Amino acid sequence: MLTNAPRGTKDILPSDVYKWRYVEEKFMNICGRYNYKEIRTPTFEHTELFLRGVGETTDIVNKEMYTFEDKGGRSITLKPEGTAPVVRALIENNIYAQQQPSKFFYAIPAFRYEKPQSGRQREFHQFGVEAFGSGDSAIDAEVIALAVNFLGGLGIKGLKLHINSVGCPKCRNRYNQALREYLKPKLKDLCSDCKVRFEKNPMRVLDCKIDGAKLTDAPLMLDYLCDDCKAHFESLQEYLKVLGIDYVIDPKIVRGLDYYTKTAFEIVSSNKSSQGTVCGGGRYDGLVAECGGPDIPGMGFGLGIERLLNVMEANNVKIPAPPKLGLYIAPIGEKGKKNAQKMLYTLRNMGISAESDYLGRSIKAQMKYANKLDANYVIVIGDNEIQNNLAEVKRMSDGSTVSVTLDESGIKTIKDMIGGSTDDGSTR
């Protein structure tokens, strides 16, 4: 226990962190281009926000929330998704009173008490985007385009965009009624899961792996859309066509959160059998009002970062390696060490990434070490060098060396040689 991370959580080690940084940066860049602004919300919220915002009939609320009572007796929940907190922030800070639309993006950890498996953890991470204040289907297309664009820009192939419309409360009720009537006589032959689905969310019955196949003549939501929803769905498709974004209509997309209206979409990976959904989202026109705000519409998505990284791995997408170490300073003896420490400090201040010995290794061991560290250059500083005020800087790639003095001008030479310092102080 002591030495195990809690079930369903994972350390992200230095050997992987650069991949996270890479996709985070890409995501932030593209959000900037689409004029979405970053928002950061708390890691935990009042439980009632999710009860209301996610929906009391959902699996998330019913069995997956990390809920606890804090010392003040408040019921607190680690956020299981990103939309409800943003909606809360929108309302609390009166952002809806400013010019619209309000467009946000975020990168968050999310928590769901589930049994972990491939592509599913208890703490996972997602990118998200939310656009409030416009019911225009062009915003739906923009949000979808952002996701498609982002994933495409990473060089991932084999992703498919699935879209659907789940209607509005009016037409969905009409549809659910029709569907229940259709299912009712068949109910006794359906699996036990479907009997539950019949009550909770009959649309899911159509997607059942056991029963779905024998229900081919079931009524479809798309045939029950009201005029408004129908027009919205059609114009969304027109926009997608204008943008040249391929899609398939998938009437089975239901989405697990109660708040979705009209547009629902998923981006799924074809090379992954389960947990292939990398990104899922849709429109939620009733949510802000449901949470106690004004009646304004919204549209957004969540994109699983772990799943994204998995898909990238499967696609052999190459991620630029982190910068190499600029210089390794190998001291010999006590005087050498003092000199080395001083040089380290100076060069680091000049923006060079540098490392030295702290284990008293032999010179040979230090060279091996420098090689392991993948250092671009090595300089040895011992009694000889100090006495002569002259040292060799060795380029590890080809073994060539350059003599430098150990004074200020020598340091300057080293700096210029290694050059190319970046903001984080390392070199490429």
Add this chain to the structure above:
RNA sequence: GUGGGUGUAGUUCAGUUGGCUAGAGCGCCAGGUUGUGGCCCUGGAGGUCGUGGGUUCGAGCCCCACUACCCACCCCA
């Protein structure tokens, strides 16, 4: 919540029908000329064989329980 699989050095794995000090590759450390890496060679450290019971003269190998991880279902990112 349901079902399946796995658990041997840091790591990837071997360990024959249960039988003598539990092995290998990689990694790590140290040597192979006195102060210079990558290749090669040599040596070394490192394992309560997931945990606890049981069967047996004897268990890493068999049985039970627990636990952890992996995978699938449900559902979702």
